[in-house]
Amino acid sequence: MYGMLAIFIALASLVILFADIVSKGHTGFVKTTITLDVELDSELMYLDDPTDADQRSMADFNAPILAALQKHFPDVDSAAEKRELLRMVGNYGANTISQRLKNNPELLNTTQTIEFLAHDQVSVYVKHADNPSYSIKLSERQQGWVDELMEKGIIDTGFNDVLFSRGDSREPANAGILGAIVGSLLTMLVTLAISFPVGIAAAVYLEEFAPQNKITDFIEVNINNLAAVPSIIFGLLGLAVFISLFGMPRSVPLVGGLVLALMTVPTIIISSRAAIKSVPPSIREAAEGIGASKMQVVLHHVIPLAMPGMLTGAIIGMAQALGETAPLLLIGMVAFIVDVPEGFLDSATVLPVQIYLWASSSEQGFVELASAGILVLLTFMISMNALAIWLRKRLERRW
Template identity: 85%
Template sequence: MTDQRSQAELVRQSLKRRYRKERRFRLYGIVAIFIALASLFILFADIIGKGHTGFVKTTITLDVTLDSETMYLDDPTDKDQIAMADFVAPIIAALQDHFPNAEGRAAKRELGRLVGSYAASDIRDLLEANPDLLNTTQTMEFLAHDTVSVYVKHADDPSYSIRLSEQQQAWVDELLEKGVVDTSFNDVLFSRGDSREPGNAGILGAIVGSLFTMLVTLAISFPVGIAAAIYLEEFAPQNRLTDFIEVNINNLAAVPSIIFGLLGLAVFIGLFGMPRSVPVVGGLVLALMTLPTIIISSRAAIKSVPPSIREAAEGIGASKMQVVLHHVVPLAMPGMLTGSIIGMAQALGETAPLLLIGMVAFIVDVPDGFFSSATVLPVQIYLWASSSEQGFVELASAGIMVLLAFMISMNALAIWLRKRLERRW
């Protein structure tokens, strides 16, 4: 009887130790999840904190007198006169209307630095489009200079260095009180390509370049990946060759992406002589990188189809091809689509392979085709993040927010498709 009690006591002690270990293990899991969520929160807070001002632009609204004598321009339709005209003078004159005491060459130079360098181009474009506006007064909105924008948005933030002189700061403060300097949604960010000045830089060119690159990637990787998965899972004989192929596909899924960039540089550019920095080459490289992911996920989706489906189709006289194409593939398609979308989202965020094929070039114009020089959104963010200009720091963070929005949307679409189309057996 005593032995039985001691045995029962040992069992109870063992159970207590086991339960304590389970509680500790559960606690470790909760702590790990908390650390991951906290890190994610800190990351997003930092990105949003730096990037939200990237969606705000600073403008200066002036009543500009397009005086022909001031600009040394008599005929806006004459290209030679347009090329030699002084379009900065009317802007400085408009600013002097607010600050009559700003006289002298140095003061005018400081006034001219309040507006961006593209302000003169705005006046030139206006007169070229409407020559009849010469010698009239027009209310025009100009993008402020980057230093003015930083001062308006970050004057109270000690981490940002203010590069305006005290006189310029006083002028900007006065213009803010008058409502001449104002902030609004930065539509420039989504309507222009890259620029040397942060105030004029946008991500439209990078978005279009990413779109063209993703279309090439999808057109190659999706049909090839689906076809390879169907063949390997349904038709390929089990021998050393197919085992070798399967092992290499699994290995390729773990290869660093920069290796695919080296492959694209050596084969597509070095061997075939294709141009650098074009969406076609970028799409080919990303398609090679995405193929293993699509093949593996598609094979898993095909394996998930119950054998009874195949047996029932074969029982009514369907051929092997009919079984696969009419029954197995339609039922596995939700999983295939999910894996393909996740693979495309991974390709959308890649930077390293595209740097090696030249898509790191400074591209101002928005690409208009698959063979136009282009960059992509992750590379554009990389370029801005490596710049020393303070305005590019917030643009890089704003670009990261846009890229994350695209990637989250693609992953949400994959989840929705899986829930919408999947069938439970």
């Protein structure tokens, strides 16, 4: 009865946790857009040549957006009302027009249908107007404008492709996790390239070749202890050795991968040694009986039979490293990174740190994005654990 009660409490807690995350995060996968017929008037924007960078820097790209909005609200004439009306379009609306004219100068003095990302406050109102737990920061006049534009189909919602196509931003509507996903991928590649061969080689040596003496016992005790050391200690080690001593740059996937490799190696060693121990002694004796050397026995028989367990341990260790935040904070991967990293020495952040940054923000839009990021991270981790289970079932041998 006690066992069943414990399992029930654990499952109930898990369901409550997932329900809370999904309820807060599902709207993070939804974006709010405003589609307007914008007249790209050169006189209105004070722009003659869209290819001229100096002219673009001085042009007023907000003017055609405001003019397009005023077509729907012709009674808006005061400066204060115009500012409120223009504020419904996100801060990057002007940049949208600037980039479009830069790429297509022939669009100048034409009317184009352009989809803009709505301001975060408009998005919160559209998605949570009926939820009293959300604070609506729009004025009553702005709420009336939004309601009217929604009735006309000008304001609409859809899948938030921005979340998976852009890096971080100061404005929630324009923020994405692509940079964090790429940073996590590069960091995990470094971690895997170092921890997997080192962990397996150490496990094979300790289990098959190392003599039983005090030095070996000392090494084994320390490996077991390192597996239980708090992850932040590895961050301090990386800060002291890789950055302070070797002068490596902060906030790059290479250093992050090295730190996580130090943390993952003990886990891989322990799981690999357990897999090697599970190989029956009769396999070794049969190979030695037909004249195989010690190295041939290990390479041709023991390691292939133990590889499913080794892979399972490595995948679980990588999944643990993927969710780590504390050691990466200490080596500077908490920086605000807008650009998507292209290499192992480019400034980057990782998905858990990106979630931490968004969760610590007071803006409601970032809270939604943090919950959506948690769902993405959980998807990756569950997939990696499912892969480990599948490999174990697919490749394991029963003796």
